[in-house]
Amino acid sequence: MVGDNPREWWIDTGATHHICANKWMFTTYDTVTGESCYMGNSAASKVEGKGSVNLKMTSGKKLTLTEVLHVPDIRKNLLSGSVMSKKGFKLVFESERVVVSKDGVYLGRGYLANVSYDGLEDREIQNIFLDIACFFKEQDKDHVTGLLDGCYHAASYGLSVLDDKALINLRRNMIEMPDPLQELGWDIVIQECESEPGRRTRLWRPDDVHRVLKRNNFGSLQGTEAVKGIYLDLSKVMKLDIKPDVFEKMYNLRLLKFDNSKGVNTKVCLPHGLESLPDELRYLCWPEFPLKHLPSEFCPENLVELDMRHSTLNRLWSGAQNLGSLKILNLDWSEKLKELPDLSGAQNLERIDLYGCCQIDEFPKIPKNIQEINMGGTAIREVPSSIQHLSRLVKLNLFHCKRLEKLPDTLSNLESLEDLTLSESRNIKRLPALPRKIKLLDFDGVGVVELSPSIGSLHMLSRLDLRCCGNLMFLPSDIWKMQSLKSLSLSDCSKLEEIPEVLESTYLESLELPEFCRRQQPPSPTLSRTAIRELPSSIERLLKLEYLKVNDCRNFSVLPATLWNLEKLGSLDFSGTTVKQLPPIKEETTRLTGLRISGCDSRDPVALSVPPLSRLCSLTTLEMSNLHIEQIPEDIGRLTSLIKLDLSLNDFKTLPASIKHLSNVGSLDLSYCRGLESLPEDIGCLTSSRSLNLRGNDFKTLPASIKHLSNLGSLDLSYCRGLESLPEDIGCPTSLKGEEIPSTLKYAM
Numbered sequence: 001m002v003g004d005n006p007r008e009w010w011i012d013t014g015a016t017h018h019i020c021a022n023k024w025m026f027t028t029y030d031t032v033t034g035e036s037c038y039m040g041n042s043a044a045s046k047v048e049g050k051g052s053v054n055l056k057m058t059s060g061k062k063l064t065l066t067e068v069l070h071v072p073d074i075r076k077n078l079l080s081g082s083v084m085s086k087k088g089f090k091l092v093f094e095s096e097r098v099v100v101s102k103d104g105v106y107l108g109r110g111y112l113a114n115v116s117y118d119g120l121e122d123r124e125i126q127n128i129f130l131d132i133a134c135f136f137k138e139q140d141k142d143h144v145t146g147l148l149d150g151c152y153h154a155a156s157y158g159l160s161v162l163d164d165k166a167l168i169n170l171r172r173n174m175i176e177m178p179d180p181l182q183e184l185g186w187d188i189v190i191q192e193c194e195s196e197p198g199r200r201t202r203l204w205r206p207d208d209v210h211r212v213l214k215r216n217n218f219g220s221l222q223g224t225e226a227v228k229g230i231y232l233d234l235s236k237v238m239k240l241d242i243k244p245d246v247f248e249k250m251y252n253l254r255l256l257k258f259d260n261s262k263g264v265n266t267k268v269c270l271p272h273g274l275e276s277l278p279d280e281l282r283y284l285c286w287p288e289f290p291l292k293h294l295p296s297e298f299c300p301e302n303l304v305e306l307d308m309r310h311s312t313l314n315r316l317w318s319g320a321q322n323l324g325s326l327k328i329l330n331l332d333w334s335e336k337l338k339e340l341p342d343l344s345g346a347q348n349l350e351r352i353d354l355y356g357c358c359q360i361d362e363f364p365k366i367p368k369n370i371q372e373i374n375m376g377g378t379a380i381r382e383v384p385s386s387i388q389h390l391s392r393l394v395k396l397n398l399f400h401c402k403r404l405e406k407l408p409d410t411l412s413n414l415e416s417l418e419d420l421t422l423s424e425s426r427n428i429k430r431l432p433a434l435p436r437k438i439k440l441l442d443f444d445g446v447g448v449v450e451l452s453p454s455i456g457s458l459h460m461l462s463r464l465d466l467r468c469c470g471n472l473m474f475l476p477s478d479i480w481k482m483q484s485l486k487s488l489s490l491s492d493c494s495k496l497e498e499i500p501e502v503l504e505s506t507y508l509e510s511l512e513l514p515e516f517c518r519r520q521q522p523p524s525p526t527l528s529r530t531a532i533r534e535l536p537s538s539i540e541r542l543l544k545l546e547y548l549k550v551n552d553c554r555n556f557s558v559l560p561a562t563l564w565n566l567e568k569l570g571s572l573d574f575s576g577t578t579v580k581q582l583p584p585i586k587e588e589t590t591r592l593t594g595l596r597i598s599g600c601d602s603r604d605p606v607a608l609s610v611p612p613l614s615r616l617c618s619l620t621t622l623e624m625s626n627l628h629i630e631q632i633p634e635d636i637g638r639l640t641s642l643i644k645l646d647l648s649l650n651d652f653k654t655l656p657a658s659i660k661h662l663s664n665v666g667s668l669d670l671s672y673c674r675g676l677e678s679l680p681e682d683i684g685c686l687t688s689s690r691s692l693n694l695r696g697n698d699f700k701t702l703p704a705s706i707k708h709l710s711n712l713g714s715l716d717l718s719y720c721r722g723l724e725s726l727p728e729d730i731g732c733p734t735s736l737k738g739e740e741i742p743s744t745l746k747y748a749m
Contacts, residue, residue, distance in 0.1 A: 008180050009055065011091065011098060011110060013081035018053070018068040020077045026051040026070065037069060045073040057100070057108030058178045109166065117184060120161075127151075128158040129167060132177055133185025134202040135231050135255060141173045146327055150282040150304035151254055198223040206236035213242050222249060229255035234266040242268060244275045253278040254302075257285040282325070286311070292336075293317060301325065309353075314338050324348065332356055332374075340364045354378055355397070368392070376421070379403050388413035395419040399442075407432050422446050423465075434458060439484075447471050456481035463487040470494050480506045480541075488512070490530055491549075497531045502538040509568075511542070512549040534558040540565040546591075552576035554600050559583055567591065575623070576600040581609040588615045593641075595619060599626040599649075607651065614638040625649050625669075637661035648693070651675045660685040671716070672696040684708030698722045 017037065023029065029051035036044040049070035055063045065079070081091055084100075089107075092099045098110040120126045128148060136144045141159070148155035159175070162168045169176040177185075186204075193199035197208035203223075209232040212223045227250045232240075247253060256277075258268050270290050277284070277298040284303060289311035300306070301322040307330040314336045323346035331337055333356035343349060344365045351372040354360055361379040369392050376399035383398070388410035396414075398404060398421060405427045411417075412433040422428060423444040431448055434441070439460050445468040456478025462485060466472060472493045477500040479488075487510040490496060533555045539545075540562035548566075550556055551573050559574070561583040571594040579597060595616065597608070608627035613619075614635040619642055626649040637658020645662065646669040653675045660682040668686065670676060671693045679694075684705025692709070694702075695718040706712075707729045717723060 008184070009077040009079050009110075011081050011084075012078045013091075015078045015080040016082065018065045018078065018080050018083060019071050019074055020053055020068050021070075021072055021074045022077070023049065023070055023072075025053050025077075026068070027054055027064075028052040029070070032070075037071060039074075045071045047071055056179065059106055059108045061107050063107060117167075117188060120165075120167075122158070122161075124152050124154070125158040125161050128155065129162055130185050130189060130202060131229065131255075132162070132168060132175055133182045134189060134204045135229055135257070136175055137177045137182055139175055141170055141175050144175055147255070147283050147304055150302065150325055192226070199226050201226055202229045203227060204229075204231045206233060210237055210240060213246055214240060223247070223253075224249050225252050228252055231255070231257045232259065232268075233262075234258055234260045234268070235262040235264040237266055239266065240268045242270055242274070244270070244272045246274075247276055247278055251278050252280055254280050255283045256281060257283065258287060259285070260287040284308075289313060304328070306330070309333055312336055316341055320345075327351070329353070335359065343367065355399075361403075363387075366390070371395070371416075373397065376400055381405060383407055383411075385410045387411065390414060392416050397421045398425055400424040402427065404428060406430065409433065411435065418460075429471075436460070439463070441465065444468055444489075449473060451476055451479070453478055455479060458482055460484050465489045466493060468492040472496055474498070475500050477501065477503065480504060480508075483507060486510060486544075493530045495531060497533065499532060499536055499539075501536045502541040505541045505543050507544045508542045509544050510547040511545060512547070531555055535560050535563070537562045539563065542566065544568050546570045549573040550577060551596070552600070554578060564589055570594065572596070574598075575625075578604070579608065580604075580606055582611055584611045585613070585615045588617060590618050592616055593618050594621040596621070596623040597625075597627065598623060599628070617641070620644065622646070632656055632659075634658055640664065643667070643688075645669070648672055653677055655680055657682075659683075662686060664688050666711075667691040669693040670697065674698055679703050679706070681705060687711065690714065692716070695719055700724045702727055704728075 019037065020026070026049070029049050031049050032047050035047040037047055038044055047069050051068060051070070053065045053068045055065060057063055084091060088102055090101045100107045100109065117126060117129060120129065131148065145155050145159065152158060159168070159170065163170045167181055189200055189202045192201060197203055198212045203209045203212060209230055223246070230253065267288055267290070268286065274291060274295050276295050279299045280302055282302055282304045285307040287309050289308045292312065292314050294317050296318065298317070299321070302325055304325050305328040306326065309330055309332040311331065311334045313331070313334050315338065321341065323343065325348060326346045327348050327350045329349065330353040332353045335356065335358055337357045338359045340360065342365045344367055347367050347369060349367050349370055352364065352366060352370065353374040355374050356377040358377060358379055361381065363375070363380055363384050366373070368389055370390055371392050372395040373393065374397040376397045378401060380401055381403045382405065385408040387408060393414050394416055396417060396419070400423065402425070404425045407428065409432045412435055414435045415437060417435045417438055419440040420434070420438060421442040423442050426445055426447045429447050429449065431452060433452060433454055436458060437460050438458055440463050441461060442465045444465050448469060449471045450473065453476045455476055459482060461482050464485060464487070467489050470493065473495045479500065480502050481504070483506060485506065485508050488508060489512045491512055530553050532550070532553055534557070537560040539560060545566050546568050547570060552575065554577070556574070556577040557579055559579055559582065563583060564585050564587060568591055570591050572592060573596040575596050575598040578600065605628055607630045608624065610624070610629060610633055612635050613633050616639060619639050621644045622639065622642055623646040625646050629650040630652055632647065632652050632655060634656045635658065636656060637660065640661060642662050642665050644667045645665050648669045648671040650673050652673065654677070657680065659680060663685060665686050666688050668689055668691070672695065674697065676697060678699060679702060681703045682705060683703055684707065686709065688711060689709050690711050691714040692712060693716045695716045697720055699720060700722050701724055704727045707727055
């Protein structure tokens with residue numbers, strides 16, 4: 001349907017057979033003698049074989065063609081429209097494409113000849129098509145547009161034309177291109193000069209790039225002024241030594257990318273330095289750049305993006321440079337970098353990344369239009385008050401700035417700031433007033449003692465992370481006034497003793513006080529490992545709370561009766577607390593799917609009082625471990641949605657008969673329930689069980705019905721020292737595991 005690529009197929013409504021010119025495409029093949037087929041011009045062509053061919057459609061589905069004729073003389077592979085119609089396929093010809101389906105299921109689309117590469121009258125759009133085919137397939141649309149804007153007059157328009165003509169697909173902000181069209185683009189570039197890669201406009205095949213860039217190449221292997229783009233996947237080469245003058249003749253080079261995204265150890269080496277870089281460069285991506293600075297003669301005035309992560313640079317260049325085109329500067333983890341140029345003249349600079357540049361000790365001079373600044377892991381001591389002039393700044397990352405001691409009061413003037421990260425900047429003891437449009441605050445591990453009372457005015461704040469703030473002693477009562485707040489994490493705030501009363505309804509979805517510090521976004525409010533003893537009864541005003549985590553708070557002992565009024569609550573975790581009683585469940589709770597309660601080592605050996613559980617009708621996970629429970633409620637059998645049940649380390653002697661109704665339970669943990677004398681005879685009713693943990697119990701035998709647990713994949717009998725026999729046909733021996741099982745153990749007959 002497009003071009004002369006041997007992998008492409010053209011739909012011919014007049015053809016009576018599918019015809020393929022390439023024998024290697026056949027998956028089955030029978031030689032044919034004495035047959036010919038007639039073309040539209042009445043010429044006869046010899047048929048050499050017949051068989052099946054698999055086609056990969058643009059939808060990703062595979063289509064198998066049968067009775068395909070092998071005709072080497074034909075210029076294009078043909079799909080017979082009449083044969084496809086007879087076999088139930090539907091072909092719909094639209095203005096610029098043909099859509100193929102069968103029984104209402106979309107299979108793929110084709111591209112009509114008049115929208116092929118040759119049909120693109122604008123030379124610039126043709127070049128954009130080739131750039132995408134060689135360099136930018138499946139890349140972020142906005143990022144690519146920014147780069148191409150530096151190369152062409154109207155990159156956005158060019159992309160929209162290619163999309164309209166179905167030569168690319170702009171979906172989910174990604175640039176997609178069907179494989180046949182990408183291969184068409186590759187072929188066009190290769191045909192520019194098949195024998196000499198250095199005379200082509202674009203190089204992306206590892207062998208070609210290696211031949212052109214390696215040291216000691218000569219003559220036809222050298223790069224020329226024709227080369228405009230080079231991409232090398234470093235995972236495809238073992239080593240690359242580049243000679244100093246490698247780019248001397250490639251003065252039209254606009255794109256140079258060494259891709260180390262797969263984390264290989266391959267390095268591009270410059271054993272004798274680098275004399276020059278082309279001044280036409282728009283995109284320079286060279287991870288682990290091995291020199292101390294860029295070539296002195298290099299003029300970066302056309303540079304749109306400079307990406308030299310993990311480089312050995314100690315400076316970029318000497319003196320002032322025209323950086324009017326620069327949009328992105330990424331020098332992450334350039335640990336030897338000591339100074340930055342004055343970037344205030346780079347008026348189009350949108351993002352600067354200096355994460356891990358541990359010798360940078362001053363905030364850089366940057367233009368007012370900057371949108372993202374990442375200074376995490378640098379040695380800066382302060383943020384200048386002049387930051388207030390960065391009116392378009394959206395994201396500021398100061399993670400792990402160990403020497404940073406204060407933030408300017410002018411921070412509140414950053415009217416566009418939405419995301420502020422100060423995690424692990426432990427020397428910050430005081431927070432200034434914050435911009436009112438802020439949405440995300442990450443203060444994990446910051447040394448603040450208190451938050452500003454004005455924090456309640458941050459009406460757009462949706463996530464507040466205060467994990468590991470070990471000096472934080474109390475929260476302002478206005479914290480619940482933030483009507484957009486959905487996630488609050490207070491885990492490991494070891495001096496925090498109470499949660500303020502919730503004086504008005506709010507929309508918090510997640511509250512977490514969790515087990516340990518983690519470098520990830522909490523899924524909910526957490527209070528883990530704090531000094532909190534109880535929650536206020538007014539917690540019921542958190543109308544949209546879906547997740548509450550208060551695990552490993554060893555002083556926490558009282559649950560408010562209003563807890564069950566949280567109608568949206570889906571997960572509740574009080575693991576590792578000293579809770580002694582679950583409040584009565586007065587109303588049916590349909591949203592709660594996970595309930596986790598377990599004791600801690602410091603908990604008094606007092607049995608947890610468990611109320612009737614049947615109103616928790618949607619529970620899929622119930623964990624009540626190490627709580628000295630003496631009796632399991634009889635109505636537990638009504639929790640028919642349960643998938644995981646953990647009753648380990650408790651003191652009950654029997655299980656209620658109703659447990660047989662828990663047919664959906666896949667995992668049952670009864671380990672170390674030493675008072676449990678035996679399993680119920682009808683344990684075999686738990687037909688969904690895949691894991692049964694009986695470790696550390698004193699059973700002498702197991703009920704015969706256990707053999708009905710046909711899905712059982714793991715049966716743990718470790719340390720069941722009193723076990724004397726097992727039922728016959730208990731299951732595959734590989735499902736048994738355990739340590740110190742009696743050697744005299746027998747199978748009952």
